[in-house]
Amino acid sequence: MVIRIASRGSELALWQSRAVAGSLRAADPSLQVEIEVIRTTGDRIQDVPLAKIGDKGLFTKELDNALLEDQADLAVHSLKDIPTRLPDGLTLAAVTVREDPRDVVLLPPGQAGGLEALEPGARVGTSSLRRVAQLRKRRPDLELVDLRGNLNTRLAKLDRGEYDAIILAAAGVLRLGWRDRISAYLEPPRWLPAVGQGALGIVCRTDRDDIRAALAPLNDPDTAAATTAERALLRALEGGCQIPIGALGLVDEGQVYLAGLVADTDGSRILRVHQVGDVKHAAAVGRAAADELLAKGAGEILASVRARVVLAEPAAP
Numbered sequence: 063m064v065i066r067i068a069s070r071g072s073e074l075a076l077w078q079s080r081a082v083a084g085s086l087r088a089a090d091p092s093l094q095v096e097i098e099v100i101r102t103t104g105d106r107i108q109d110v111p112l113a114k115i116g117d118k119g120l121f122t123k124e125l126d127n128a129l130l131e132d133q134a135d136l137a138v139h140s141l142k143d144i145p146t147r148l149p150d151g152l153t154l155a156a157v158t159v160r161e162d163p164r165d166v167v168l169l170p171p172g173q174a175g176g177l178e179a180l181e182p183g184a185r186v187g188t189s190s191l192r193r194v195a196q197l198r199k200r201r202p203d204l205e206l207v208d209l210r211g212n213l214n215t216r217l218a219k220l221d222r223g224e225y226d227a228i229i230l231a232a233a234g235v236l237r238l239g240w241r242d243r244i245s246a247y248l249e250p251p252r253w254l255p256a257v258g259q260g261a262l263g264i265v266c267r268t269d270r271d272d273i274r275a276a277l278a279p280l281n282d283p284d285t286a287a288a289t290t291a292e293r294a295l296l297r298a299l300e301g302g303c304q305i306p307i308g309a310l311g312l313v314d315e316g317q318v319y320l321a322g323l324v325a326d327t328d329g330s331r332i333l334r335v336h337q338v339g340d341v342k343h344a345a346a347v348g349r350a351a352a353d354e355l356l357a358k359g360a361g362e363i364l365a366s367v368r369a370r371v372v373l374a375e376p377a378a379p
């Protein structure tokens with residue numbers, strides 16, 4: 063059987079697609095796996111802050127269409143880029159074993175230290191509202207600057223001296239072989255990563271039983287349970303990437319431990335919750351965490367953030 067993987071063209075996306083191709087062949091050496099590169103809206107629009115584009119599925123829509131039109135058999139994404147509701151006809155068929163889920167600090171070459179070591183007023187590059195809110199809380203004196211582009215572009219901007227530090231997901235940094243550039247790890251649960259961060263999600267058509275069977279060995283049950291809880295939290299709050307929401311699930315001896323937070327973009331309010339439950343009911347653990355956040359006042363934060371997003375300028379085409 064030939065399996066066609068639809069992939070974005072960035073170095074990270076290709077690394078991830080090749081990793082999945084390798085795992086598929088390892089599980090069934092008779093498989094022939096091909097990778098087809100597809101450009102997404104998120105790849106095309108490089109100069110507008112992500113929070114202003116605001117479209118769910120910015121990095122997934124074109125790949126979804128390739129699957130629905132049978133131009134490819136499966137698509138590999140960073141799970142954190144996959145919306146919590148998939149288009150009709152598509153399913154999240156596997157979640158791979160998680161890479162380090164933490165965020166990390168990168169500094170210009172030759173420098174060392176964490177957030178605490180940055181000078182007052184230092185320019186820190188990040189494009190995510192979640193990172194902005196947590197940074198503002200921890201270091202209100204820093205100057206936060208938007209940072210877009212794929213990982214190679216972001217590192218190049220740091221090395222050109224445009225920032226005093228940047229915040230990235232450890233997973234992408236490690237996959238691209240830049241471990242020695244990591245200057246500090248932002249530790250959970252004080253600092254929480256994005257929902258799904260560090261795991262890969264593999265999407266295919268719901269009616270493709272053959273592909274789902276080929277993908278079954280790639281699914282990691284612990285990662286799947288942890289991220290099911292995280293995604294249920296996000297879904298219950300209808301977060302998308304517009305709202306500062308962080309979450310991290312951990313599985314131990316049949317229990318999923320979920321930490322979650324919702325923040326105001328200025329970091330003035332950060333609401334935190336913890337929930338524990340059986341891995342068999344991981345989604346319920348996520349919904350319970352969302353309910354607890356709402357009970358603590360998350361609805362008010364979400365409404366004020368949404369109002370601000372609606373007022374923001376529309377993205378250029």
Ligand SMILES: NCc1[nH]cc(CCC(=O)O)c1CC(=O)O
Nearest residue numbers: 140142230231233234259260261
């Ligand atoms: N937002 C873009 C994105 N999507 C996935 C990753 C990294 C890999 C991962 O989290 O699995 C990144 C880069 C980053 O946030 O630093």
